Each structure stands twice: as structure tokens, then as C-alpha cells.
Amino acid sequence: MSIQTISTGRRAKDTIVRGLVYLAFAIAVVPLVSVVYLVIKNGAERFDLEFLLHSMRNIGARDAGGGAYHAILGTLEQVALASLMSVPIGILTAIYLVEYGGNGRLANAIRFFVDVMTGIPSVVAGLFILAFWVLYLGQSFSGFAGALALAVLMMPTVVRSAEEMLKLVPSDLREASYALGVPRWRTIVKVVLPTAFTGIITGVMLAVARVTGETAPLLLTVFFTDSINADPFSGPQMGLPLYVFDQAGRPNDTAIDRAWAGALTLILIVMLLNLAARLIARWRSPATGR
Amino acid sequence: MTATLKTRQGGPATSRPAVRRSRADKPFRHLTAAAGVVLLAIMAAIAVFLIAEAIPALYANEGSFLTELIWTPNNSPPAFGIGALAFGTLMSSFLALIMAVPVAVGVALFITHYAPRKLAGALGYIVDLLAAVPSVVYGLWGVIFLVPFMQGPSEFLNEYLGFIPLFSADQVVGRSMLTASIVLAIMILPIIAAISREVFLQVPRMNEEAALALGATRWEMIRMAVLPFGRPGVVSASMLGLGRAMGETIAVALIFPATFDITFGVLGPSGNSIAANIALGFAEAGEVGRGALIASGLVLFIITLLVNMAARMIVVGRSGARK
Numbered sequence: 001m002s003i004q005t006i007s008t009g010r011r012a013k014d015t016i017v018r019g020l021v022y023l024a025f026a027i028a029v030v031p032l033v034s035v036v037y038l039v040i041k042n043g044a045e046r047f048d049l050e051f052l053l054h055s056m057r058n059i060g061a062r063d064a065g066g067g068a069y070h071a072i073l074g075t076l077e078q079v080a081l082a083s084l085m086s087v088p089i090g091i092l093t094a095i096y097l098v099e100y101g102g103n104g105r106l107a108n109a110i111r112f113f114v115d116v117m118t119g120i121p122s123v124v125a126g127l128f129i130l131a132f133w134v135l136y137l138g139q140s141f142s143g144f145a146g147a148l149a150l151a152v153l154m155m156p157t158v159v160r161s162a163e164e165m166l167k168l169v170p171s172d173l174r175e176a177s178y179a180l181g182v183p184r185w186r187t188i189v190k191v192v193l194p195t196a197f198t199g200i201i202t203g204v205m206l207a208v209a210r211v212t213g214e215t216a217p218l219l220l221t222v223f224f225t226d227s228i229n230a231d232p233f234s235g236p237q238m239g240l241p242l243y244v245f246d247q248a249g250r251p252n253d254t255a256i257d258r259a260w261a262g263a264l265t266l267i268l269i270v271m272l273l274n275l276a277a278r279l280i281a282r283w284r285s286p287a288t289g290r
Numbered sequence: 291m292t293a294t295l296k297t298r299q300g301g302p303a304t305s306r307p308a309v310r311r312s313r314a315d316k317p318f319r320h321l322t323a324a325a326g327v328v329l330l331a332i333m334a335a336i337a338v339f340l341i342a343e344a345i346p347a348l349y350a351n352e353g354s355f356l357t358e359l360i361w362t363p364n365n366s367p368p369a370f371g372i373g374a375l376a377f378g379t380l381m382s383s384f385l386a387l388i389m390a391v392p393v394a395v396g397v398a399l400f401i402t403h404y405a406p407r408k409l410a411g412a413l414g415y416i417v418d419l420l421a422a423v424p425s426v427v428y429g430l431w432g433v434i435f436l437v438p439f440m441q442g443p444s445e446f447l448n449e450y451l452g453f454i455p456l457f458s459a460d461q462v463v464g465r466s467m468l469t470a471s472i473v474l475a476i477m478i479l480p481i482i483a484a485i486s487r488e489v490f491l492q493v494p495r496m497n498e499e500a501a502l503a504l505g506a507t508r509w510e511m512i513r514m515a516v517l518p519f520g521r522p523g524v525v526s527a528s529m530l531g532l533g534r535a536m537g538e539t540i541a542v543a544l545i546f547p548a549t550f551d552i553t554f555g556v557l558g559p560s561g562n563s564i565a566a567n568i569a570l571g572f573a574e575a576g577e578v579g580r581g582a583l584i585a586s587g588l589v590l591f592i593i594t595l596l597v598n599m600a601a602r603m604i605v606v607g608r609s610g611a612r613k
Contacts, residue, residue, distance in 0.1 A: 010507055010510070013507070014508055017512075020396060024396020025397050025405075028394075028483070034435070035427065035431045038434075038435055089329065092325035093325040097326070100319050106323065106326065110326040116599060117329070117332075118598075119530065119533045119597075120537070120595075121539070121594055123537060123539040123568050124340075124590060125336075127568065127584050128336045131584055132335065135343050136339060152332060152336075159329070185315050186312070188318070209422065212424070213425065213426065213427070214425075215540040216569055219569055241426045244427070244430060245540055248426075263427045267423065270424060
């Protein structure tokens with residue numbers, strides 16, 4: 001051939017790297033497939049109505065049966081309470097950062113610490129609520145205490161995603177609104193927020209999905225119970241992740257089966273939230289010129 | 291007052307625009323600022339209350355908090371030290387990092403430069419799904435499936451590579467530091483891969499095309515154009531992953547044998563971490579015991595804070611990488 005070809009050594013190196021890169025991706029996918037396969041296979045055994053509608057009350061250490069109703073109920077309440085606390089604060093903070101703060105001192109401090117806060121280990125958030133709410137204020141372990149810990153974990157995630165979404169709102173929209181004589185706060189509430197709405201919802205749902213699977217903060221704040229406790233404000237509650245942890249630590253096969261079924265339920269809830277968030281994001285991305 | 295609007299690339303007006311004043315404007319502005327201040331206050335409160343609740347236990351401690359290798363805060367006299375736990379935390383996290391970073395960079399390169407363009411998005415989503423699996427599920431998977439599974443490979447490592455101190459052990463078990471580190475590596479892989487992917491996507495196209503035009507193979511192009519540009523991003527992503535690994539609790543709490551010693555062998559029945567110890571020791575902890583756990587949590591908080599701050603500094607120092 002008259003065209004200069006790439007030397008064998010260089011071509012070999014290129015091929016080897018290509019192989020390594022493909023291998024890396026395969027290595028990353030193997031654990032995911034293994035986890036999902038085992039959770040579905042082992043979880044399906046006990047994943048039935050009895051599991052979903054019964055608590056662990058009066059279930060002996062070696063008995064089969066029993067379920068996670070109390071844990072599912074607890075998780076839903078705790079996550080809902082955590083969202084009620086963290087979403088307003090998170091979105092308001094994001095509004096401040098984008099609409100008012102600019103590059104001011106306060107705004108930059110908030111931005112930096114929000115970034116730092118996203119890296120706080122979840123167990124530390126749990127310890128904080130334990131130290132503050134339970135030990136310092138003398139409150140009891142409760143679902144609400146767990147919700148407080150989850151809220152601490154949710155806030156930075158909500159702020160970051162809401163900030164990104166608000167930044168995407170074109171300033172033309174704001175200017176048009178100002179030109180019509182609409183005051184600034186009404187512009188934010190009636191023009192900016194609705195434009196970014198779907199994006200913000202997506203971010204919130206991803207944050208909810210993240211904290212739904214958190215175990216460590218619940219362990220330190222809601223404690224354990226085998227009974228149904230529908231009141232998150234008094235007495236120990238249960239959470240689904242906590243339930244899986246509790247059952248997985250017991251030595252009997254019946255408990256391990258329940259742990260798998262609990263894991264399956266938990267993954268289903270988290271994946272549904274994730275999927276819904278992605279669908280909303282795809283269905284209506286915020287109006288941008290990009 | 292000027293009527294011009296200064297905008298930051300597509301962003302909102304930063305200078306004061308000629309907007310009709312409304313009586314509700316000021317309260318609304320203050321409300322949003324207050325929300326931000328609440329966030330700062332929470333951050334400060336975390337430090338304050340952890341310190342306040344840890345101090346009594348530290349005073350009651352009869353051993354040295356920094357060097358003692360036991361954890362008996364519920365005995366009288368109470369004695370506990372962070373040494374073994376801090377060692378376990380750092381050891382398992384660094385092992386996880388060593389395993390996760392090469393794979394994560396490979397995954398990021400695969401998605402940005404090797405996978406067919408149409409599939410890339412979907413494949414990236416699959417890797418992101420790894421991050422969506424709750425940590426307790428990894429823990430369950432680790433203790434039921436991976437621990438027995440690792441027995442064989444661990445014995446193999448011990449037999450053929452036992453001359454390396456890392457793989458020497460008197461007794462080889464599946465429930466080891468190595469197994470816990472593997473689970474940690476799986477858990478931090480998606481975050482490192484996701485950030486690296488973002489950084490690789492920001493490599494100027496011109497640089498890549500210039501390299502290719504000079505006759506570079508794809509690997510040479512990646513080595514000359516992509517990796518140098520992406521290095522700070524990958525480093526900072528790795529540090530974020532490191533912070534994540536150090537704070538991970540439940541998955542490793544289920545796997546670690548919860549011993550209190552310092553050994554470099556990763557195949558033997560030893561291993562613990564600050565976070566795992568909190569999860570496992572909390573139920574039986576008395577008053578001093580809780581204080582001791584909070585003190586250990588404070589140490590974890592400070593370590594992760596430093597690691598995360600360093601990671602952010604690297605990203606911010608190189609503007610444009612922050613997405």
C-alpha cells in the first residue's frame with residue numbers, strides 16, 4: 001500500500017486500551033446485574049400481600065411470616081415530613097442564590113457550604129439530630145427525629161438542583177415581565193418558578209429517592225420497633241431500610257428472606273422515584289435556548 | 291438608577307433593574323435570604339452540638355482518645371480510642387479508591403469516546419443506576435453473596451501473593467477488609483464515573499480533532515488531549531468518592547468483623563470503621579457510650595469535611611469544570 005499505515009506497536013497499544021476500556025465498563029455492570037438479579041430472585045419469595053400488609057408484632061425469632069407494613073408506613077411518613085421541611089427551605093435558598101445573591105459574600109458562603117454539606121456522611125447527620133434533638137433537647141426517639149436527619153441530608157441536594165434549574169431560565173423572560181411593570185417578587189413567583197418547575201420537581205424527586213434509602217440516620221433517631229406506629233411524633237418508629245438492616249443481622253433464614261423482600265420493596269420504591277424524575281425531566285425540560 | 295440590565299451569560303440581572311417597587315419585595319427578599327442563613331446555621335449547629343455532646347465523654351475517658359486500641363466506653367472506668375477505627379476507615383476507603391478510580395475512568399472514557407453515540411446516554415444511565423441502589427441493599431448483597439464468594443479468590447491471593455504484606459494472613463476469611471473495600475468501591479464508582487464523564491465531555495473539540503488530524507490513534511488522542519485536560523476533574527471526583535467511602539455506614543457495618551486492631555493484612559478476620567462502629571455500637575451504648583460515638587462521629591465529620599473542601603477547591607480553582 002502506498003498510504004502510510006500506523007505502526008504495529010501503536011496499533012497494538014490502541015487495541016489494548018480499547019479492550020481495557022470495554023473491560024472497565026463490563027466490570028462496572030457486573031455488580032449491578034448481580035445485585036438486581038439476587039434481590040429479585042430472593043426477594044420474590046416473600047414479596048406478597050402478607051409481607052406488605054403485616055408488621056412484625058408477635059413474630060418469634062425463628063418464625064416465618066411477618067412483614068414490613070410498619071416499616072413501609074414509617075418510611076413514607078418520615079420521607080414526607082423531611083420533604084415538607086427541606087423542599088421549601090431548599091427552593092427559597094436557591095431563589096436567593098440566583099435572583100438576589102449574585103456574587104455577594106453571603107451568597108458565596110452559602111454556595112460553598114451547600115457544596116460541602118452534600119458531602120456530609122449520612123451517619124453524621126443522624127448523630128447531629130441525636131445530639132441536638134434527643135440528648136440536648138431531651139426529645140424521644142421518633143419518626144420526626146428521623147425526618148429531621150433526612151431533611152438535613154436533602155437540603156443541599158435540593159438547593160443545588162433548584163439553583164441549576166433557575167439559572168437556565170432565560171433572563172429575557174424576567175425582563176419582559178419587568179417591562180410590563182410586574183414587581184420583582186411576582187416575577188419570580190409567577191414567571192421564573194413556573195418556567196423551572198419541572199426541572200425543580202425532578203431534582204426534588206431525585207433527592208427524595210436518595211434519602212429514602214438512607215439507613216444510618218434512621219438507626220440513630222427513630223430506633224426500632226416491631227409494631228405499627230402511625231404517629232411519627234411519638235415513640236420509636238420503623239423505616240424500610242432499617243428493617244432490611246435489622247432482618248439481615250438476624251441469624252435465621254426466615255429473617256434473611258424478609259430482608260431480601262424488604263430490599264426488593266425498597267429498590268422498587270427508589271427506582272420508581274428515579275424513573276418518574278427522569279420521565280418528568282424528559283417530558284418537559286425547562287424552556288431554554290440551548 | 292440605570293435602566294440597563296447586566297446579565298451573566300443567560301443568567302438573571304445582577305445589577306438593579308428599573309423594576310416597579312412593590313411593598314412585598316423586601317420581605318420576599320429577606321425570606322429567601324433567611325432560608326440561606328438557616329442552611330448556614332444548620333452547618334454550624336452540626337459542629338457545635340457534636341462538640342458539645344462529645345466533651346463530657348472525652349473527659350470521662352480513662353484511655354487516650356487518639357491512641358487507644360479498644361472501645362469500651364460502657365465499662366467503668368470507660369476507655370476508648372479512635373486509633374483502630376480511624377485506621378480502618380482510611381484503609382478501607384483508600385483500597386476502595388484504588389479499585390474504583392481506574393474502572394471509573396475507563397467507564398467515563400467508554401461512554402464519552404468509545405460507545406456508539408446513540409447508546410452512550412442509555413449506558414451512562416445504567417451506571418447511574420448503580421448509585422440509586424440503597425446502601426443497605428449493597429450491605430445485604432455483600433454479606434449474603436459476596437462474603438462466601440470472596441473466600442476462594444482470597445485464598446488464591448493469599449497462596450500466590452502472600453509474600454506481599456497486604457495479602458499475608460494467618461487465617462483467610464470472606465468477611466474481611468478486602469470484601470468491605472470491594473463493596474465500597476462499587477458504591478463510589480458511579481459518582482467518580484459521572485463527574486469524570488462531565489469533565490471529559492468538556493475537553494475542547496478542537497484539541498481532540500487536532501490530535502486526530504496529526505495522525506494520532508484514538509488512545510494517543512485521549513492521552514494527549516483528554517487526560518491532561520480532565521486530570522483535575524478526575525482528581526476532585528476521586529476525592530469526593532473518597533469522602534463518600536469514608537462516611538459509608540450500613541453496607542460496611544454488615545460486613546466488617548468489627549475488631550479493634552491495626553493490621554495491614556486485608557484478608558484476615560479484622561476490620562472496622564468509624565461509621566460502622568457507630569451503627570453497631572449505638573444500640574448498647576450508655577450515656578458515656580453515646581458521647582464516645584458522637585466524638586468518633588466528630589472525627590469522621592472533620593476528616594470528610596477536609597477531603598470535600600479540598601475536592602471543591604480543585605474544581606473551583608479550575609473554573610468551568612463546575613457544572
